[in-house]
Amino acid sequence: MLRRSAVVPALASLPLLLGAVACAPADEEPTTAADAGSDAGSDTGSEEPAAEVDPATCVTDDMLEEPGTLTVGTDSPAYEPWFADNDPTNGEGYESAVAYAVAERLGFSEDEVEWVRVPFNTSYAPGAKDFDFDINQISITPKRAEVVDFSQGYYQAAQAVVALEGTAGAEATSLEDLAGLRLGAQTGTTSLTAIRDIIDPEVEPAVFEDTNAAKQALANDQVDAVLADLPTAFYISAVEIPGSTIVGQFQPETGEQEEFGMLLEKGSELVTCVDAALTAMEADGELADIEQEWLSDVVGVPELQ
Numbered sequence: 240m241l242r243r244s245a246v247v248p249a250l251a252s253l254p255l256l257l258g259a260v261a262c263a264p265a266d267e268e269p270t271t272a273a274d275a276g277s278d279a280g281s282d283t284g285s286e287e288p289a290a291e292v293d294p295a296t297c298v299t300d301d302m303l304e305e306p307g308t309l310t311v312g313t314d315s316p317a318y319e320p321w322f323a324d325n326d327p328t329n330g331e332g333y334e335s336a337v338a339y340a341v342a343e344r345l346g347f348s349e350d351e352v353e354w355v356r357v358p359f360n361t362s363y364a365p366g367a368k369d370f371d372f373d374i375n376q377i378s379i380t381p382k383r384a385e386v387v388d389f390s391q392g393y394y395q396a397a398q399a400v401v402a403l404e405g406t407a408g409a410e411a412t413s414l415e416d417l418a419g420l421r422l423g424a425q426t427g428t429t430s431l432t433a434i435r436d437i438i439d440p441e442v443e444p445a446v447f448e449d450t451n452a453a454k455q456a457l458a459n460d461q462v463d464a465v466l467a468d469l470p471t472a473f474y475i476s477a478v479e480i481p482g483s484t485i486v487g488q489f490q491p492e493t494g495e496q497e498e499f500g501m502l503l504e505k506g507s508e509l510v511t512c513v514d515a516a517l518t519a520m521e522a523d524g525e526l527a528d529i530e531q532e533w534l535s536d537v538v539g540v541p542e543l544q
Contacts, residue, residue: 298509318474378428400485423444425449
């Protein structure tokens with residue numbers, strides 16, 4: 240695995256990738272799925288405290304989609320800085336590294352991990368899954384947790400606003416300032432929910448099929464600003480859109496920290512095992528080390544009130 244101490248300096252040497260955010264979805268939030276909410280946190284479905292479980296002996300074949308294999312889902316393309324080179328299998332990027340670290344804690348070698356494509360918006364639709372867990376910047380929300388289960392959070396995320404330098408979007412210093420602008424985000428994301436429920440703009444936000452389309456709209460002056468999670472916003476600003484800037488960041492209206500969780504089929508017994516692995520990674524510092532390696536430092540980004 241290639242090692243990096245900070246993402247932004249290294250990003251400058253990466254090929255320009257089109258994309259970046261938690262999610263490459265279908266046209267709209269599935270009508271059969273629970274709507275995305277803005278409040279983080281939910282009952283993940285675990286019945287036993289993860290700390291009391293040994294992850295190395297927790298998993299049995301009857302918990303798995305395919306015996307002897309840990310099947311992990313994510314969307315395609317798989318974007319920086321969560322993955323590298325659109326290849327989840329290389330162990331590079333924050334979420335790929337976390338997935339393999341969890342797999343190792345659960346007793347799976349790298350060649351026993353199988354990746355499958357799962358479009359973001361279909362991941363949290365109700366029903367049977369063809370993966371053991373999905374890792375794709377999926378925010379834990381109570382509404383989603385009605386029909387799927389989540390692991391405990393593996394990353395705390397803030398919403399961030401990206402605009403072109405010298406434009407009205409870049410001059411915003413508060414959520415109230417944003418309300419008068421043309422805003423956009425990818426469909427089915429908590430970024431779009433945050434626009435509607437927290438900013439409540441005067442103009443209906445633009446809804447894009449994916450973040451590539453949102454970024455193109457920003458470059459074409461079709462929107463004044465786009466919203467994404469903070470690490471994605473760093474990548475957009477540092478690499479993908481020259482002359483863009485991160486205007487600021489903010490948390491959900493409740494003040495609770497938004498968290499990404501691994502998504503599992505409702506009622507999956509594997510939740511307890513995954514939570515045990517994540518708990519162990521938090522306790523010995525591995526999760527923090529992975530975050531330090533692959534994600535940008537967020538210090539200095541203004542808080543929008």
